[in-house]
Amino acid sequence: MRVVVLLLVAVCSIAYAGDSAEVSQALAQIAKLESSLEYEQALVLADRTIARGISSRDQLADLHLIAGRLAAGLDHPEVAQEHFERVLVLRPHTQLVTGTSPKLLAPFDAARATQPALVVKLGVDGKRAYAEVTSDALHLVRGLRVVVLDANHVASVVTADGLTKDVPSGTVTSVAAVDEYGNELAVARIEARAPIVPERRIEPATPLYKHWVTYTALSGAALITGGVFAWRFGVAQDEWNRLSAEGGHSFTQLQTIEQRGQRWAIAADATFGVAAIAGIAAAALFLTRDGPSHVTFTGTGGVYTERF
Numbered sequence: 006m007r008v009v010v011l012l013l014v015a016v017c018s019i020a021y022a023g024d025s026a027e028v029s030q031a032l033a034q035i036a037k038l039e040s041s042l043e044y045e046q047a048l049v050l051a052d053r054t055i056a057r058g059i060s061s062r063d064q065l066a067d068l069h070l071i072a073g074r075l076a077a078g079l080d081h082p083e084v085a086q087e088h089f090e091r092v093l094v095l096r097p098h099t100q101l102v103t104g105t106s107p108k109l110l111a112p113f114d115a116a117r118a119t120q121p122a123l124v125v126k127l128g129v130d131g132k133r134a135y136a137e138v139t140s141d142a143l144h145l146v147r148g149l150r151v152v153v154l155d156a157n158h159v160a161s162v163v164t165a166d167g168l169t170k171d172v173p174s175g176t177v178t179s180v181a182a183v184d185e186y187g188n189e190l191a192v193a194r195i196e197a198r199a200p201i202v203p204e205r206r207i208e209p210a211t212p213l214y215k216h217w218v219t220y221t222a223l224s225g226a227a228l229i230t231g232g233v234f235a236w237r238f239g240v241a242q243d244e245w246n247r248l249s250a251e252g253g254h255s256f257t258q259l260q261t262i263e264q265r266g267q268r269w270a271i272a273a274d275a276t277f278g279v280a281a282i283a284g285i286a287a288a289a290l291f292l293t294r295d296g297p298s299h300v301t302f303t304g305t306g307g308v309y310t311e312r313f
Contacts, residue, residue, distance in 0.1 A: 125139070150163075
């Protein structure tokens with residue numbers, strides 16, 4: 006029996022739960038350096054974080070966006086355009102606010118003119134995980150990362166440099182397309198179903214820390230919290246737009262509002278990451294399947310857009 010699911014959001018894999026917080030910390034440090042006008046140090050840290058290969062799709066978009074902004078501020082428009090092109094692949098609807106400096110607008114508009122796109126079909130055929138790339142103008146997809154559950158429901162991660170990977174044993178729970186460093190570009194989670202048990206058995210009570218309801222509740226709480234943070238980001242964005250349109254306000258006042266918005270955006274990314282991780286943990290505990298399964302994913306969506 007095959008289960009087909011279309012997923013339009015990027016999520017973090019279980020094996021990279023700790024890395025998500027680490028990238029969020031790096032983003033906060035980069036924002037701090039940027040606010041102190043230490044652009045070169047901030048750009049170096051952004052590039053190093055990208056090269057570590059531990060970012061989710063949304064975090065990678067954040068890193069490229071801020072790196073493009075920093076490169077433009079340092080008068081490196083070609084480098085800025087490359088970063089902005091990757092942002093538009095990961096978040097096609099990203100826009101810069103009205104009143105943005107021409108130094109940023111020029112490379113951003115040049116990046117948009119290239120119309121970069123990423124369309125990837127991810128799936129499992131028998132014991133073979135694969136990626137079929139329909140559109141990848143920037144040649145970002147370099148390999149796969151596959152999460153596998155063994156018979157004891159213990160998760161492990163296998164990687165491949167190519168677009169196929171044989172998984173001889175275990176149940177595949179997710180397949181991700183990754184870039185040259187291992188950062189997540191698109192991910193599809195495999196829905197697994199528990200086999201029908203012919204005999205009814207009385208099972209001992211499941212501890213809370215092993216129950217899917219616990220992680221579902223945690224995911225819901227994190228989503229609500231992230232929504233509040235995203236709302237606060239929107240409030241800061243609206244205030245920045247209003248003051249910018251009015252004119253007559255100091256650069257320091259606008260910069261303070263922008264920095265506040267960036268902090269809310271980073272907080273929203275972190276809590277959405279927690280929600281995604283808890284959701285995957287809940288699915289891994291609740292859904293099991295012995296038979297083959299198949300998932301397709303079109304990696305053209307984005308879940309959160311920072312607009313400063």
